[in-house]
Amino acid sequence: MENQVRLPRTTPEAQGISSNAVIEFLDAVREQQLELHSFMLLRFGQVAAEGWWAPYRPEYQHMLFSLSKSFTSTAIGFAAAEGLLSVNDPVVGFFPEEIPETISDNLAAMQVRHLLMMGTGHAADVTGSVQKDDNWVKGFLNEPVEHAPGTHFAYNSAATYMLAAILQRVTGESLLAFLKPRLFAPLGLSEATWETCPRGIATGGWGLNLTTEDIAKFGQLYLQRGKWEGVQILPAAWVDEATSFQIDNDDGRANDWTQGYGYQFWRCRHGAYRGDGAFGQYCIVMPEQEAVLAITSGVADMQAVLDIVWSKLLPAFSTGALDPDEAARAKLAERLDDLRIDPPQDDPSSPNEAKLEGRIFRMEPNELDLSTFAVRFADRSAELVLGNDRLGDQVVQLGRGAWKADRIRIESIKEGNAQRLEGCFTWKERDKLLVRLMLVETPFTYDFVCRLDGEALELQFSANVAWEPGRVLTIRGQAAALA
Structure with missing residues (x-):
């Protein structure tokens, strides 16, 4: 300032x-x-x-x-x-x-x-x-x-x-x-x-x-x-x-x-x-x-x-x-010092992490223009890799049960300029990975709930607020290869 x-x-x-x-x-x-x-x-x-x-x-x-x-x-x-x-x-x-x-x-x-x-x-x-x-x-x-x-x-x-x-x-x-x-x-x-x-x-x-x-x-x-x-x-x-x-x-x-x-x-x-x-x-x-x-x-x-x-x-x-x-x-x-929005706190890890680790999923045509999706895990963090045919691959840092700062480009916001975000992940259930992206210069927080179904990945995308409140977008993808 x-x-x-x-x-x-x-x-x-x-x-x-x-x-x-x-x-x-x-x-x-x-x-x-x-x-x-x-x-x-x-x-x-x-x-x-x-x-x-x-x-x-x-x-x-x-x-x-x-x-x-x-x-x-x-x-x-x-x-x-x-x-x-x-x-x-x-x-x-x-x-x-x-x-x-x-x-x-x-x-x-x-x-x-x-x-x-x-x-x-x-x-x-x-x-x-x-x-x-x-x-x-x-x-x-x-x-x-x-x-x-x-x-x-x-x-x-x-x-x-x-x-x-x-x-x-x-x-x-x-x-x-x-x-x-x-x-x-x-x-x-x-x-x-x-x-x-x-x-x-x-x-x-x-x-x-x-x-x-x-x-x-x-x-x-x-x-x-x-x-x-x-x-x-x-x-x-x-x-x-x-x-x-x-x-x-x-x-x-x-x-x-x-x-x-x-x-x-x-x-x-x-x-x-x-x-x-x-x-x-x-x-x-x-x-x-x-x-x-x-x-x-x-x-x-x-x-x-x-x-x-x-x-x-x-x-x-x-x-x-x-x-x-x-x-x-x-x-x-x-x-005032204690005001905060906490990251989700469910299970910090899951055996299914190994099944998801580094795999690239090619997504079906969808409203988000998300072409590929992958997650790479580390001890206390992860990297979310989002593919878009126009923007290319974007790597977003995630904290494990904690916020981690990064930036992301979203075409519908500020004409595609990079947005500040805080990202985290947790396991809602043994087979459901929750990735949360809070765009801290906007009202929006985005959730991806990821579930493996054999060689397929099902993503459920939702937002805290939207023009169509309560809407959940389901996107499926197929495993392509190991990253």
Whole structure:
């Protein structure tokens, strides 16, 4: 974190929240078996409490998924303040060469503000359809617009992509390049990456990777209504507009996804608002309490995390400092030091290890594009060898019942860049080898359960969180030769 300017640290009590309240928050997370990776709680602009579940670390950037949208909205705020565009500008006006031959009345009426509020007029998310061609802008403009813009909420990541495309069109810069001097430099954020479409435009609605402290600073900037270290870097009027109720999204459920939507920010219960991303990436701003909470995680039930925040932390904020409580502080410090995600602990070895040792299995065609699979064992470790026709063989280090750090390339993540991982293995039964890969810059943990069936290998692949939760992919392979 050498290039990252750190926020000031203090004790929870000094910032008006008890250490015991933070402990209760951690207890509730554990009791509900929610897989948090990190949290950072700010009060009055200082870090009151923070923690990382090892092997996640403070310096690791985490995939933000749709929390990226709030950063894209902020870029539009900067551009509007500089007179580069207006939220009232028609979307079709930015791309005259990409518009369809016939422009419907609803498409003609679509403005930048409608992209921001997820009120484009589309009946549903069009992102999947837009991505079928390499020209996402043209694909978006050719989608039917069933409703008058501003009258119908449909969460639509392609709308955020269009904001990124508009910004690049009017500035000549990428979204990230535009934000660096305006947002990243003043706040002292870490060096970021942002995924792009086939034409090199930032995806906008997802694809940004930042540290937990970066997320917390971003929330603090909004809590301070765009002011940072005494300088108004983002207009207060934009912050107010972006985080206020812009469109109704009530679908009858009494939760934090039905409280209204702003400009790429969700309204919450209790007067709060947030940016969030799939599988539990949160930037929660609580203006009435002058607090910010940043969380990264790998959870399927995102509402469950928010419910714990509202029940354990929100009521615990006082208006001023509390008396020191050294015993509670010591207990909290111990809890924070002990935060971890343990590797699986079953049988450390099996007689079947010798049967699997070094054998290369050629896998049937599969969704993972896994062509070959092999494991080489040592006393306290193993090497997993994964074959892919495009990426070649990758050797991943595994600890025996313990995490071991390495890297792996996965095409679907960060455009194939090498990802940090922690790997381990154990024997669930005498004939079932469990290999676990925790990608510590993402929400994902991958399990391979391997079972020999004569000369064949059966792999069952699953993930802790996924777009199709609970799905198990079964892949079979045949022994080729000894490695």
